[in-house]
Amino acid sequence: MTGKPQPTYPGPDGRRYASRKNAAIRATATPQPAPTDTRTEWTQRARQWHGLHPTTARPCPRLIAGKRCLTTGNNPDTCLCQHPALDHPRRWTDKDGHPVLTGEPYSLDGTDLTGFITACQALDLTVTLSGRSPWNPGSTVMLLIRRR
Numbered sequence: 001m002t003g004k005p006q007p008t009y010p011g012p013d014g015r016r017y018a019s020r021k022n023a024a025i026r027a028t029a030t031p032q033p034a035p036t037d038t039r040t041e042w043t044q045r046a047r048q049w050h051g052l053h054p055t056t057a058r059p060c061p062r063l064i065a066g067k068r069c070l071t072t073g074n075n076p077d078t079c080l081c082q083h084p085a086l087d088h089p090r091r092w093t094d095k096d097g098h099p100v101l102t103g104e105p106y107s108l109d110g111t112d113l114t115g116f117i118t119a120c121q122a123l124d125l126t127v128t129l130s131g132r133s134p135w136n137p138g139s140t141v142m143l144l145i146r147r148r
């Protein structure tokens with residue numbers, strides 16, 4: 001550094017760049033939003049669209065119902081939380097502090113969907129479908145599981 005001040009040139013974003021070349025490159029670039037990670041975007045959309053706040057609780061419908069998860073090391077597929085409806089499973093609380101479990105599958109056939117809803121109803125849980133899925137919007141559907 002010589003200590004000599006570098007001339008700066010304004011870019012389209014209002015920031016000043018140290019050379020005309022950089023300012024010209026920035027002028028042709030499409031403005032990009034600040035980079036965020038996928039999990040952060042997922043959380044932000046869930047909050048904005050559904051008023052959900054993330055928790056670290058285990059994403060199992062049986063736990064929402066006040067029962068214990070049946071997944072064990074020897075039989076990992078024996079609990080409802082292993083159902084294909086619970087792709088990208090995550091636990092949240094709603095604006096009233098009630099627990100919510102979400103699953104966001106890319107697709108789900110009718111048999112799997114009705115089987116999952118029937119199993120949730122047997123646990124006294126409700127299942128709501130939303131087309132506004134915070135995980136990969138436009139490609140996934142969201143199931144919200146709550147206590148009745």
Ligand SMILES: [Zn+2]
Pocket residue numbers: 059060061062068069070071079080081082
């Ligand atoms: Zn479970």
